[in-house]
Amino acid sequence: MESPAMPLNSDPNAKKRLFLTTRWSVVADARQPASQDGADALASLCETYWYPLYVYVRSKGHSIHDAQDLTQAFFAKLLEKGYLHSAQREKGKFRTFLLMALNRFLWNEWDRGNAKKRGGNMTHFSLDADVAEHRFAREATAGLAPDEIYQRRWALTLLDQAMARLRTAYSNSGKEREFDALKTTLTADRAGVSYQNIAQALDMTEGAARVAAHRLRKRFREMFREEIASTVANDQEIEEEIRYVVSVLSRG
């Protein structure tokens, strides 16, 4: 996932910590933007979900410059007007919440006919808009409604998050090489995996390679499930959300 250059506070650990916490708790933290934690939380939210929202705004037909402004403004508004205060777990899925909030915002903006940058403190995050536009231009979004584009982008973000966390988890235990060698087994054909080569590359037995691949698969599922779980209100919704996300991706 292409992350826009985000100068957060310089402590990389805080960044990592935020990255790993659930979305909703990040949201909760972000309600106190004045505190350092809150600012970090908000920045983390923006960092992660900026692109899907930008994509949505662009596919709504706004020009590049307008879209950039609007997206930035939306996040600023989140901060200013305390939209996050009304964002609570009970209100359902974070995915839909963000979209609704953005829609409401865009509506208000259109209403006011004002596309200028608003809000004060823009300096606490900066977004690498050019790169994002570049990306958007390359996306195959023909024939899809903005809504659908957003959902698909959201699903892909989730996948990216899950994979990134998986990679981090493996790096932390010094197994990055293993991760790199085994990741292709996740989407390989049933008969298409050469465990022999993998075993040779990783200097382990074939049996051990199989078990490691199985382990990777299992952990990926767990990570993905956690990502989903952190964006829904309660456990019952997890299965439904998983199915929805998978269906969105298989359509695209």
Add this chain to the structure above:
Amino acid sequence: MESQSYSIGMTSSEFSSPACPRCSCPLPEDAPEGLCPRCLAAINLETQSLFDEQMSTARPVPRIADIAKYFPHLEIHACLGRGGMGVVYKARQISLDRWVALKLLAPECQQNPEFKERFMREAQALAKINHPNIVTVHDFGQIDEFYFLLMEFVDGANLRQLLNSHQFTPEQALAIVSPLCDALQYAHDRGIVHRDIKPENLLMDLDGKLKVADFGLVKLLDAVSPTDKHSVGTPCYMAPEQKTDPENVDNRADIYALGVVIYEMLTGELPGESFMAPSVKTPVDARLDDVVRRAMNPEPANRYQHASGLKTEVMFISSSWNKSECSSARAERPVGRMNVNRFILPACGLMIASSLAAGLNLISGLALFIRFKNGDFSASIPYRGLLPLELGYHHPAFTIPARYAEMLYGYTPGFVVLAYLILCLALVLNLLGVYGAHRMKIGSSRNWSVFGCAIALLLGFFMMVVRWSDVLSAMLALAQIGTGIWGLMMLVSVRSHSFPQVQEKLTDHSQVIELSNQEHIWWIKIPGIGLISAAGFNLALLLIAALGTLQGPMHSPDSWVQVNLLPVAIILQALVLWGSIEMRSKRGYPLALLGALCSMVTTHIVFVGLIWKIWSPLLLVGMLLGLVFGAWGFLSLLNPRVSGSFQRHGRVIPRWIYCCSGMMIILLMIVLQWRWIML
């Protein structure tokens, strides 16, 4: 999140393969880790079974908090799964700081003391199993209405899960046969039948090692609640007699299940009603069809009677089946290589050494014969060793002083005849040793191999002592001793049933074999104590002799012996002592065997005494003690029941240690010889 992990410039390999191998869709540019998002997401919809099986809806899973109070010495972390047998939890044993699996068996409440006693007895038998390919049972008992087992925690996956994710190649499928058969044979030897062999019960840990889980649980559960039908076994893998005649089920039921598992691993499917040969469904050697068919024969008497027999056959087929070897993965022996290959080197060495020794005997015999014919009995001829051999050098260093010669080796006709007879015997034995080495090389008989090595060892030692003044024969003797020991060490670390084409009659045990008290005394205790005392006694004698001669001059002809013979004798007796201690404690089998063997070679005791001009009956006593107890111990150790009760059968000492020390000893002795010659 580091940007560099996801830089736009992903590795070129990802760019060069723009389509997903599975769904053939083009990969988007920002695909996570270069993988197809659609397929990646689809993983999450797979139904995954943990420790699976039918969920018995009868009882809800006990909550961790409820159980934890019963096991204060454990930290219960998570529920790993449930099956027909009960619920399994992952726990941490606090005192030993290790992970364990806590299995709770929940029968319909039976507080009957008779059942409890049966459970305890069965569980005790299980807890005695200690094999690298079997999940160990650490503890067991009963708490409230639960019977529990505390087992080794295996971090990995079961074969069912691995089978579901990716197809096994034939080589990989057959690679599990060997450890599985080892595990089964080990348990069957101890009278324990699994009765529920299936891929779900075969675990593979993170190192790729196979571990069989849930051994004997079916019988255990039968002990606990005979009416519980869930625990009888899994229908597809059950032998027919398990359904019709459960009382008389023995190890052959496991053989049947083994056959089914092999079939499923090879073909990916269960055999089903119509048995289609595996070689039809997948490219494997057609001989495997017969193996599987025989294992799955409905009549127990027609199946393989021992897991080891099946393993031998599969190994033989794999080795002679011309497929390129699997990648040389560390710590895994490629399927194609049989155990017996490692005998080729020592066997060849043994053959060469024994044939040379036989040749030497022949030449000596001829020389003796010629002298005898010529009537040449004078004692003034300088000779080297017991029998003269014209080798061309007459260095005075290599002669025994004449007075000794007269005392010991008087050229009386009677003595010559005796010497001649001994020569003949040595020749015959050496030839037998060559034959034994040959059998060892082709790997067709363990008994002959052991015999060949033992003969080489004994004769080598005999020759060294007797012809100690002759450098050439001394070195040949050393070679014989060396290869003999090497061959023996390899033989004892390989199970007797890994010799192919051998109809070894392993005794049929259906009960747990424990050596009876009586047997234990006669086969282990007495020879063990005898050996220890003999070794100690001899060691003391040798050390006294050594101390006594420290003042002696270094350049006399006798010092050759002082320098060479004494250290060897001391080392040998030390080995005997160590081996006999191992035998008493029933720990290391190879060392015990070696100790017993070395104890039989005690003639050096007498010669050492003679050289030092000490003659006392003590020497004779020491030699006889060592010989008698050595032979006794050796014979009793060869008994498979005795050897089975030892804890360790593999290499006790790392190979490099005894290779290095062996070479160092030989080198040292050669160096000493040369040093002495140069003086």
